[in-house]
Amino acid sequence: MDDSINAAARDLHQDLPFYKPQAREVELFEYGYRHQLPVLIKGPTGCGKTRFINYMAARLNRPVYTVACHDDLSAADLVGRHLIGDKGTYWSDGPLTRAVREGAICYLDEVVEARKDTTVVMHPLTDDRRILPLERTGETLKAPPEFMLVVSYNPGYQNLLKGMKPSTRQRFIAVRFDFPAPDLEQEILIGETGIDTEMAQYLVRLANAMRALKDHDLEEAASTRLLVYAATLILGGYEPVEACRAALVEPLTDDTETAAALMEVVYATIGQ
Numbered sequence: 101m102d103d104s105i106n107a108a109a110r111d112l113h114q115d116l117p118f119y120k121p122q123a124r125e126v127e128l129f130e131y132g133y134r135h136q137l138p139v140l141i142k143g144p145t146g147c148g149k150t151r152f153i154n155y156m157a158a159r160l161n162r163p164v165y166t167v168a169c170h171d172d173l174s175a176a177d178l179v180g181r182h183l184i185g186d187k188g189t190y191w192s193d194g195p196l197t198r199a200v201r202e203g204a205i206c207y208l209d210e211v212v213e214a215r216k217d218t219t220v221v222m223h224p225l226t227d228d229r230r231i232l233p234l235e236r237t238g239e240t241l242k243a244p245p246e247f248m249l250v251v252s253y254n255p256g257y258q259n260l261l262k263g264m265k266p267s268t269r270q271r272f273i274a275v276r277f278d279f280p281a282p283d284l285e286q287e288i289l290i291g292e293t294g295i296d297t298e299m300a301q302y303l304v305r306l307a308n309a310m311r312a313l314k315d316h317d318l319e320e321a322a323s324t325r326l327l328v329y330a331a332t333l334i335l336g337g338y339e340p341v342e343a344c345r346a347a348l349v350e351p352l353t354d355d356t357e358t359a360a361a362l363m364e365v366v367y368a369t370i371g372q
Contacts, residue, residue: 117155119148126156128275133156133248136245138226138249139248139272139273141277144254145323152277165196167208169211173213173214174215175218176194180193197234200243200247208250211251212263279323280324282304285307286300289304292331306348306370322348322352341366341367344370348366349363
């Protein structure tokens with residue numbers, strides 16, 4: 101890490117979002133930032149991808165534009181469009197264009213959910229050109245060294261219609277996220293919420309028991325985010341079993357039989 105990044109990290113130490121590294125993802129991200137490499141993050145829902153991006157943005161002292169991608173997100177939503185105002189037509193930058201102009205981090209969350217024309221916009225920014233052509237204004241923006249493009253998706257949701265093309269994936273350096281190891285996940289719960297060690301252990305044990313049901317009775321695994329919600333409810337005065345029902349069981353399934361089975365796991369792990 102160079103001196104400028106070290107200085108920024110020191111100055112912002114007190115303001116950094118809470119984050120516990122799982123491996124060498126911080127080092128890899130900083131390398132990508134220094135060398136103008138786009139970064140792809142893969143991992144299940146609720147494992148800490150967005151928190152990691154916010155942590156790194158604060159660590160590097162860069163603003164971050166986060167775009168939650170969806171089926172209707174188009175290239176124009178990212179780049180910008182002409183609008184009509186009191187004084188006539190004017191151009192309004194989209195988040196990607198603002199990030200390029202400002203030398204910010206642009207984070208496209210669940211990028212495979214966006215329409216396919218967004219890929220065309222990304223390509224010139226993910227090779228040695230690092231440019232963003234604005235066809236409707238005639239501009240071609242050159243990304244400054246501080247600009248960084250980061251995308252993420254959940255590989256478990258990929259299918260033939262919604263997946264990132266290999267030719268696009270190969271434009272990024274990539275890191276795979278997963279749910280933290282039990283000891284680390286306990287540290288995260290304690291650091292994030294202030295829950296006591298014993299209850300953190302119970303919650304992590306419960307989450308791992310539920311994760312074993314993934315692809316059998318559940319479409320989604322119990323996330324670290326949901327554990328934080330459960331711990332927050334417990335600290336707010338909820339009984340642990342009811343907190344787990346509200347924060348873990350009900351968000352994971354609408355099926356009453358599956359919910360009842362999950363509650364049996366809760367009773368076996370935490371008790372009444």
